[in-house]
Amino acid sequence: MIPRNTGRKIAFGFAVFSFVSMVVSLAILIYFMATRGSGDVVTASMFATTLFFLSCGIVLYLVSKPPQHKLEPWDSVDQPK
Numbered sequence: 001m002i003p004r005n006t007g008r009k010i011a012f013g014f015a016v017f018s019f020v021s022m023v024v025s026l027a028i029l030i031y032f033m034a035t036r037g038s039g040d041v042v043t044a045s046m047f048a049t050t051l052f053f054l055s056c057g058i059v060l061y062l063v064s065k066p067p068q069h070k071l072e073p074w075d076s077v078d079q080p081k
Contacts, residue, residue: 002066012064020058025050 004012029046036043 002068003068004064004066008064008066011060015057015060015064018053018060021055022050022053024044 025046029043029050032040032043032046038044
């Protein structure tokens, strides 16, 4: 397996941060659902924030994954023609 380079490690760090932020915003969303109800503007905003952090975390994790195979240059002599 090819290791992560520096940019992918940074993306992985931000992905972990996004997932932690999603858990925190989910806890706040549950609290607001219990106290204010689902019709409040703040509750809807926390729901949108939770989905935002979840989607950012997923995308950043997929970006941070190392490649499965090493790609050879197009003009490499080892490639079949």
